Amino acid sequence: MTTLVAIKGGREGLRLHLDEAAVWSDVLGALRSQLNQGAQFFNGARVIVDIGNRSLSEEQLAELMALMREHHLEAAALASTSCESRSAARAAGVVARPVTRSAAAPEAPGDAMFVWRTIRSGQVVRHHGHVTVVGDVNAGAEVVAGGNVVVWGRLRGTVHAGALGDRTAIICAIELRPTQLRIADLIARAPDGASGGHPEVAYVDGDQIAVESWERYRRSNRNDP
């Protein structure tokens, strides 16, 4: 199922790849379940929809747009090698552009993003893979990642790891004093009281987000990679 729908980040932002050969209703179904799983990740995001060489009719495109709208996902553009799909997109008021084949090569799933600055109030970093921030995540800032989030600095804002539904994702920071933490579908408010002044890790334990010092976490997870 994951092969029908793939999300990856690039220079232009998020790109949603829809398999070009499979039955359209299967692709839509796969997209629907992906969107349901990662509702928080997609909420308000703008993506480039890449449908490869598939020819989309205006009705099929309308279905796709309706599904995206339902999940508050905005189509920044439709990328396709098919003239028919592009003209359908233009008719629907969506920017259409031809695809360059090389750009469509999927990236490794473990693909990580490296942010070398302070993320300030009002700024959002959104990435389908892991995110490493070298700097602070200030209160009012947001990091949304499909994978793990590592903050080499103070985490005071809101971080959502495993936003595509991965409960094994972790969040760690040198100083963990977040406004809110989210992992997959779980949400935790900042623990009252200051952080212990040492690096900490947040992870899912049962149906709850737990926070533990990095030292203790490492000892209890010695066999993990």
Place this chain on the structure above:
Amino acid sequence: MSRVITITSGKGGVGKTTSTANLGAALAMQGLKVAVVDADIGLRNLDVVMGLENRIVYDLVDVVEGRCRLRQALIKDKHFPDLCLLPAAQTRDKDAVTADDMIALTNQLRAEFDYVLIDSPAGIEAGFRNAIAGADEVLIVTTPEVAAVRDADRIIGLVEAFEKGHPRLIINRLKPRMVSRGEMMSIDDVLQILAIDLIGVVPDDEQIVTSTNRGEVAVLDRSSRAGRAFVEIARRLAGEDVPITVFDDNPGLLNRIFGAFGIRPRGSER
């Protein structure tokens, strides 16, 4: 080479207008030709703070819309002949000018002044964007309060996104006594969050309320602690290496003097 500097904050009421008026006057005291521009169209204040309200004939919007020449709209200050005010329009709103208008306007001012200081409106909308459009540098004003610092952080992110270089910070209305009692954010607390260079600290000073209401800038008053802090900031702005003084609540007493390397504000990113 003239410099265009926008003074902004995000949050309202933290002292943008007072800072603009005082820095303008302090730079003029150094013999520099200075224009202060009120970019808060529809809510003009800078003229009131400088006591020039009753001299306004034309304003910024009149210049932009071609109803008068720039020189006709510029008002000479009462005390400093080299200081001029370009007032905002009171009967219009932020939509009356565009970012391109502001760039054209600042370029015209560059020809005649060493420094152009622009007083930005609060907020992150069009008015703020217009105010920084023509700027070479940005000064951020904040008070040591959580809400003001939060908004300053937001503004710094926007200023960086607009590629206006690294903004510098003025911490306004600091009460050293409250800080020492642990009741107010300290300079370090603020710098730790904002991570930008500090250009000065202005103490909370009741005198500034009375001088502002009278339409006299604080830098004219040698006994004003806030005024002296602004004089220092102006010298730093002009490139002098002046250590940052934190004036205590007790007039005339220098509480802590930071050497040039004493407080080393962490450089912002990279």
